[in-house]
Amino acid sequence: MVGDSVYYIALSWAAVQAGTPAQAGLVMSVSAVPRALLMLGGGVVADRLGPRRVVIGSDVARCAAVSAVAALLFLADPGLWALALLALVFGTVDAVFMPAVGALPARVTTRDQLARVQGMRGLAIRFASVVGAPLGGLGVALGGAAAAFGLAGLLIAVSVPLLVSVRVRELPGDDVIAGGGEGRGGGRSEGLTVEAGSAAREEHADRVAEERGAADTGSGRSVGRGAGRVPGAGDVVGTRSRRAGRRGESGPGDLVAGLRYIWRHPVLAPLLFAIAVGDLGFVGPLNVGLTLLADERGWGASGMGAVLAGFGVGAGGASLLLTVRGRLPRAGLVAAYTILAGSVAIGALAFVPTLLAAVGTALLVGLLAGLSGAMCGALLQTQVDPVYLGRVTAVAGLVSLGIAPLSMPVSAAAIGAWGTGPVFVVSAVVCGLGGVVALGVRDLRRAELPR
Numbered sequence: 001m002v003g004d005s006v007y008y009i010a011l012s013w014a015a016v017q018a019g020t021p022a023q024a025g026l027v028m029s030v031s032a033v034p035r036a037l038l039m040l041g042g043g044v045v046a047d048r049l050g051p052r053r054v055v056i057g058s059d060v061a062r063c064a065a066v067s068a069v070a071a072l073l074f075l076a077d078p079g080l081w082a083l084a085l086l087a088l089v090f091g092t093v094d095a096v097f098m099p100a101v102g103a104l105p106a107r108v109t110t111r112d113q114l115a116r117v118q119g120m121r122g123l124a125i126r127f128a129s130v131v132g133a134p135l136g137g138l139g140v141a142l143g144g145a146a147a148a149f150g151l152a153g154l155l156i157a158v159s160v161p162l163l164v165s166v167r168v169r170e171l172p173g174d175d176v177i178a179g180g181g182e183g184r185g186g187g188r189s190e191g192l193t194v195e196a197g198s199a200a201r202e203e204h205a206d207r208v209a210e211e212r213g214a215a216d217t218g219s220g221r222s223v224g225r226g227a228g229r230v231p232g233a234g235d236v237v238g239t240r241s242r243r244a245g246r247r248g249e250s251g252p253g254d255l256v257a258g259l260r261y262i263w264r265h266p267v268l269a270p271l272l273f274a275i276a277v278g279d280l281g282f283v284g285p286l287n288v289g290l291t292l293l294a295d296e297r298g299w300g301a302s303g304m305g306a307v308l309a310g311f312g313v314g315a316g317g318a319s320l321l322l323t324v325r326g327r328l329p330r331a332g333l334v335a336a337y338t339i340l341a342g343s344v345a346i347g348a349l350a351f352v353p354t355l356l357a358a359v360g361t362a363l364l365v366g367l368l369a370g371l372s373g374a375m376c377g378a379l380l381q382t383q384v385d386p387v388y389l390g391r392v393t394a395v396a397g398l399v400s401l402g403i404a405p406l407s408m409p410v411s412a413a414a415i416g417a418w419g420t421g422p423v424f425v426v427s428a429v430v431c432g433l434g435g436v437v438a439l440g441v442r443d444l445r446r447a448e449l450p451r
Contacts, residue, residue, distance in 0.1 A: 001124055003155030005132020006139060007066055007090070010148030011083060013140050014073070019080045027083050031091030036402030038095035043394025044254045046100035047387060051107060052168045054100035058093045059163055063156040065089045070149035098401070102393025106386040107168035111450045115378035116326040122319025122374055126312055258391030266443035267332075267383045268392065274434035274444075275376050275396055278339060279404035281430030282369065284411030285346055285423070286311065292412065293350060293420045303355050310359040314366025315373075322374045332438060332447035335375035339435030342368030347428030350420045372435075379447055 015024035046054045069086045072078050105117045139148035262268045294304035328334055345365045352358045384392045414423045438444050 001128030002132045003152045005128050006136040006148060007152035009133060009136025010145050010152055014145035015083050023080055027080060027087055030084050030087040034088060034091040035095045039394045039398045040255055042096035043099035043391035045096050046103050046390030051100040051103040054096055055104060056163050058097035059160050061093045063153055066149055067153035070146050070153055073146035098397045099390045099394040103389035105381055106389055108166060111382055114381040115449045116323055118374050118377045119319045119322030123323060126316040258388050261388050262392060267447050270437050270441040270444045271379055272396060274438050276399040278431050278434040279400050280407050281427040283404040284407040285427045288408045288412045292415050296420055299355050307358050307362045310362035311366035314363040315370035318367050318370030318374055327449045331375050331379055331449045332445045335372050336435045336438035338368045338372035340432050342372055343428040343432035346431060347425045350424035378449055382450055
């Protein structure tokens with residue numbers, strides 16, 4: 001993540017130096033196109049080949065691409081075409097890398113630790129944002145864009161052996177094969193332990209499941225409706241649907257299976273909707289909106305930096321809380337209420353009278369948004385059948401990285417027409433819609449993190 005931060009500083013500096021501001025903006029946006037177009041396919045690749053292999057391979061490709069451009073800049077002045085090509089390659093690799101990273105935690109730890117891993121990841125993101133930008137600026141100051149690209153390549157290169165050293169286990173859910181169907185009155189599920197990857201044992205499990213009256217739900221879940229319990233990644237699931245998720249007949253077929261799995265899951269569909277509307281309402285105000293608000297109030301760049309620092313401290317505090325605690329009870333309810341409270345704080349940010357009050361409000365926004373984001377991420381990790389994690393992460397990433405950024409130019413245009421106050425309020429309402437959905441959907445409201 002630190003290497004990525006340095007890379008973006010180097011890319012933006014080199015693009016500004018090599019072309020006009022409009023051309024630089026075009027180069028910076030090139031990565032988003034393949035990332036958005038290929039993200040869902042990247043989730044299929046991660047589930048088919050395994051997240052560890054994909055993460056290592058894509059990290060090597062990122063390192064090679066950044067290092068090659070650094071060497072090219074040291075030797076010549078290639079112009080914008082090399083930078084645009086690098087951005088295109090980086091975005092394409094990211095489309096595979098990001099879903100694989102999202103699918104990796106279930107392979108390296110147990111379900112009861114997945115929430116803590118989400119907290120640790122949040123701390124890593126905060127650390128990278130604090131350290132990466134100054135490092136990138138230092139690299140540019142000492143040796144220009146070439147030195148900054150070289151530093152980014154070096155940092156990414158250091159991550160490769162660290163990733164290679166990570167040991168993964170078999171899919172946790174592959175240890176249990178369901179014998180229960182879609183319960184209509186608190187139905188009962190029985191399991192059969194099998195060796196992961198053993199086709200003979202899978203066929204045996206299929207026969208046993210059929211003898212016990214198992215129903216293939218198609219969504220990879222077995223729910224006891226009378227018990228009011230939400231299925232998770234470790235729950236027993238239909239053997240055929242699990243096997244279909246693990247090795248579909250085709251890439252498009254795997255993608256359709258993943259989307260169908262999300263649609264039919266009682267928690268994932270509303271959870272992803274809550275994440276989507278939260279991102280749509282959050283990205284605009286906390287990026288372009290905050291810049292325009294600081295300019296309108298006369299806070300200047302230093303004031304905007306202070307507000308952003310407040311947000312970062314709050315978000316880091318939420319990640320630290322989850323890292324230390326590991327689990328918060330009534331996770332679905334906590335996510336719903338923190339989304340609602342965070343949306344109110346976002347709306348209030350446009351009406352605070354002083355810079356100090358804005359910093360305090362931003363800290364509250366960071367704390368609430370960080371906590372709701374961590375809860376949603378932890379629920380996503382623990383509710384998904386591990387064989388679908390790459391595809392589900394890809395859908396979530398497509399919303400956050402492909403759709404939500406589109407709200408930034410819309411927010412800027414709306415602020416120009418109506419001012420910061422109304423736009424922040426509308427954004428808050430959009431964010432709050434996710435909390436309303438989380439409260440209104442019973443299975444999501446009652447969702448719990450594993451003990």
